[in-house]
Amino acid sequence: MLSEHTIPSDYDDEGDEFIDFESYYSVEDTDLNGFKDDSDFDITSDMNSDDESGSRISFLISTQDSENLGKKSSLSGSEERGLPKLNYNCLTTDQIYKLMLQRMENLQPIFNIPLEDMIILLQRYGWSEERLLEQWTEDMEKVLVASGLRTAKHDKIKRGIKLHPNFMCHICCESGEKETFSLECAHEYCLDCYKHYIQDKLPDGKIITCMNCDLALRNEDIDKIMGDNSSAKLMLSSIKGFIQKHSNHYKWCPFVDCNYVIQVGNISSLSEFPRFHISPYVICDNKHKFCFQCGLESHAPGDCQVADVWVKTAQAESANLNWVLKNTKECPKCGVNIEKNGGCNHMTCKSCAYEFCWICEGCWKDHGGSYYECTRFKKEDKNDNVESKGSLRKYTFYYRLFSEHENSAKLDWNLGQTVEQKVRALQENVGISWIESQFLPESIRALIEGRTTLKWSFPVAFYSDPSHNLTKIFVDNQFLLVNAVEDLSQLLQIKEPKKIMEKKLDFYNKARFVKSRENALIECGRDLLCKGICIPQK
Amino acid sequence: MASLPKRIIKETERLVSDPVPGITAQPHEDNLRYFQVTIEGPQQSPYESGVFELELFLPDDYPMEAPKVRFLTKIYHPNIDRLGRICLDVLKTNWSPALQIRTVLLSIQALLASPNPNDPLANDVAEDWIKNEEAAIEKAREWTRLYAKPK
Numbered sequence: 056m057l058s059e060h061t062i063p064s065d066y067d068d069e070g071d072e073f074i075d076f077e078s079y080y081s082v083e084d085t086d087l088n089g090f091k092d093d094s095d096f097d098i099t100s101d102m103n104s105d106d107e108s109g110s111r112i113s114f115l116i117s118t119q120d121s122e123n124l125g126k127k128s129s130l131s132g133s134e135e136r137g138l139p140k141l142n143y144n145c146l147t148t149d150q151i152y153k154l155m156l157q158r159m160e161n162l163q164p165i166f167n168i169p170l171e172d173m174i175i176l177l178q179r180y181g182w183s184e185e186r187l188l189e190q191w192t193e194d195m196e197k198v199l200v201a202s203g204l205r206t207a208k209h210d211k212i213k214r215g216i217k218l219h220p221n222f223m224c225h226i227c228c229e230s231g232e233k234e235t236f237s238l239e240c241a242h243e244y245c246l247d248c249y250k251h252y253i254q255d256k257l258p259d260g261k262i263i264t265c266m267n268c269d270l271a272l273r274n275e276d277i278d279k280i281m282g283d284n285s286s287a288k289l290m291l292s293s294i295k296g297f298i299q300k301h302s303n304h305y306k307w308c309p310f311v312d313c314n315y316v317i318q319v320g321n322i323s324s325l326s327e328f329p330r331f332h333i334s335p336y337v338i339c340d341n342k343h344k345f346c347f348q349c350g351l352e353s354h355a356p357g358d359c360q361v362a363d364v365w366v367k368t369a370q371a372e373s374a375n376l377n378w379v380l381k382n383t384k385e386c387p388k389c390g391v392n393i394e395k396n397g398g399c400n401h402m403t404c405k406s407c408a409y410e411f412c413w414i415c416e417g418c419w420k421d422h423g424g425s426y427y428e429c430t431r432f433k434k435e436d437k438n439d440n441v442e443s444k445g446s447l448r449k450y451t452f453y454y455r456l457f458s459e460h461e462n463s464a465k466l467d468w469n470l471g472q473t474v475e476q477k478v479r480a481l482q483e484n485v486g487i488s489w490i491e492s493q494f495l496p497e498s499i500r501a502l503i504e505g506r507t508t509l510k511w512s513f514p515v516a517f518y519s520d521p522s523h524n525l526t527k528i529f530v531d532n533q534f535l536l537v538n539a540v541e542d543l544s545q546l547l548q549i550k551e552p553k554k555i556m557e558k559k560l561d562f563y564n565k566a567r568f569v570k571s572r573e574n575a576l577i578e579c580g581r582d583l584l585c586k587g588i589c590i591p592q593k
Numbered sequence: 594m595a596s597l598p599k600r601i602i603k604e605t606e607r608l609v610s611d612p613v614p615g616i617t618a619q620p621h622e623d624n625l626r627y628f629q630v631t632i633e634g635p636q637q638s639p640y641e642s643g644v645f646e647l648e649l650f651l652p653d654d655y656p657m658e659a660p661k662v663r664f665l666t667k668i669y670h671p672n673i674d675r676l677g678r679i680c681l682d683v684l685k686t687n688w689s690p691a692l693q694i695r696t697v698l699l700s701i702q703a704l705l706a707s708p709n710p711n712d713p714l715a716n717d718v719a720e721d722w723i724k725n726e727e728a729a730i731e732k733a734r735e736w737t738r739l740y741a742k743p744k
Contacts, residue, residue: 228603
């Protein structure tokens with residue numbers, strides 16, 4: 056990394072800046088041998104013809120910023136550039152559960168009740184320790200009764216499984232010799248009914264109570280009834296509740312079938328990111344990169360706002376998502392999409408249990424008698440039908456490019472699956488070591504990341520002022536990245552192991568080239584955002 | 594119908610042998626999970642002297658899942674919409690397998706006796722109810738006379 060980079064700390068200054076156009080075109084000083092012989096690959100253009108191998112990326116800013124010009128750092132060192140940095144860990148669900156237990160153990164001395172009961176209390180309070188503590192200090196007995204840990208009347212019946220020679224279960228109405236279960240409340244039902252009942256309730260991640268009253272089943276009861284460790288399933292569902300509650304600190308990896316959770320330590324720094332028009336990207340242990348702020352995949356060069364506006368516009372365009380927009384509302388508290396498929400306007404969010412009014416999306420509690428204000432609630436978004444045909448056409452054009460690259464990325468993903476076989480073939484046929492063959496998976500990763508960046512560069516281009524010079528530079532940069540990506544993609548089509556090994560240097564160079572083009576495009580896009588040339592709006 | 598759970602048979606038997614006053618529930622001869630229900634309007638309510646027809650269906654998972662109930666007779670009530678759907682906690686979140694068909698029907702009868710316009714299903718009705726309760730009650734009476742005639 057030989058490039059030098061100067062960034063003023065006060066970036067969003069809109070002065071009469073002099074932009075060093077060459078900077079956006081220049082490339083890192085890579086070993087160019089790899090693609091020199093590639094005739095259809097042309098990174099030169101009129102504007103950077105004499106600066107191809109010189110590797111300076113610099114922004115020259117007007118004199119008013121000159122005091123900041125002294126700061127120089129490498130492209131990779133984001134801290135040195137004064138950009139915020141996120142500290143995070145990647146956790147498995149087991150680790151999360153251990154963490155939850157640890158938090159409970161810390162709380163236990165205050166409550167002085169068994170850990171099993173602590174789990175129930177926290178489930179009842181949606182893992183909000185503050186709320187639980189508050190109510191606990193107010194009225195301990197009330198919390199215990201409300202959470203189903205105490206019966207109102209103290210019957211002297213032991214909870215557990217019993218065997219009755221002749222028992223009639225009131226749930227299934229079958230009678231005969233039966234194993235039964237009851238809590239201290241003496242509501243006794245047969246084990247089969249209880250099994251069925253618990254099975255249905257496990258995915259909810261909520262406390263499971265007696266079928267006839269509010270008394271809660273402990274995890275050990277559940278496991279005894281089910282004959283396995285089903286309570287683990289309940290706890291897994293409960294982890295979702297925990298993460299939902301602490302969504303500031305924890306986020307699920309959004310990739311399909313990925314169960315990792317990212318835990319961020321310094322969440323206060325999150326608010327720093329938008330100012331620099333960058334996003335807090337995190338990478339899970341499966342190497343999935345996503346944005347901790349908005350939960351989308353990596354959407355550089357666009358920032359979260361670009362991604363958000365773009366995705367929402369895209370949704371509005373598609374018939375399916377049109378339906379979602381029409382028929383669902385986001386829970387005002389947790390943002391989960393809710394479809395109202397019947398019932399009254401008193402909504403209770405399934406995921407965060409927030410109670411709100413469907414019409415005005417206000418808290419139901421505050422509603423009281425003044426509910427009828429709601430029918431007078433008017434929607435303001437009725438008069439934006441005057442969208443000109445031209446802008447729609449422009450949008451469709453950009454959207455098509457966006458989705459084309461999305462599809463290509465998916466195809467590359469499939470390609471990535473076959474790379475593993477190629478690596479194995481290399482090891483067996485050509486006899487090279489595992490470590491030596493790692494250039495293949497690395498190349499495919501570079502390819503997919505390049506495509507993703509490319510994909511998200513179209514929203515940025517769409518929202519940018521097309522007459523501005525910097526936008527033109529951005530578009531040229533896009534073009535260069537397209538070429539770099541397609542080149543690498545072509546290289547990855549090679550099937551024979553011997554040929555792959557011969558081209559090893561090519562793989563290295565082209566992957567590195569994609570990376571550097573990607574960085575240049577991201578920087579350029581960030582510049583568009585910082586200078587207010589790219590303004591995402593619906 | 595051999596696979597009909599004992600619970601449903603028992604409940605049906607009891608509904609016939611020991612009927613709830615003002616409520617009838619007859620299983621359909623082709624489908625013993627489907628009931629034709631009538632509920633008499635409670636005394637001292639706008640629905641008094643009306644007989645309301647409902648349908649009730651016991652899903653496969655009953656009693657783990659709540660029965661599905663719907664009014665067939667037109668009714669002017671803030672918690673019942675024009676399709677006859679009912680906003681009642683025991684039919685949704687507060688269902689428990691320990692509840693029965695008869696307890697559900699009793700709850701519906703109680704809902705007729707005490708409409709709850711603060712938790713409405715039919716917004717327009719609920720609004721009328723709040724704005725001018727007397728007029729709304731009069732309208733409910735009128736609808737009862739018009740549509741809920743005893744057969």
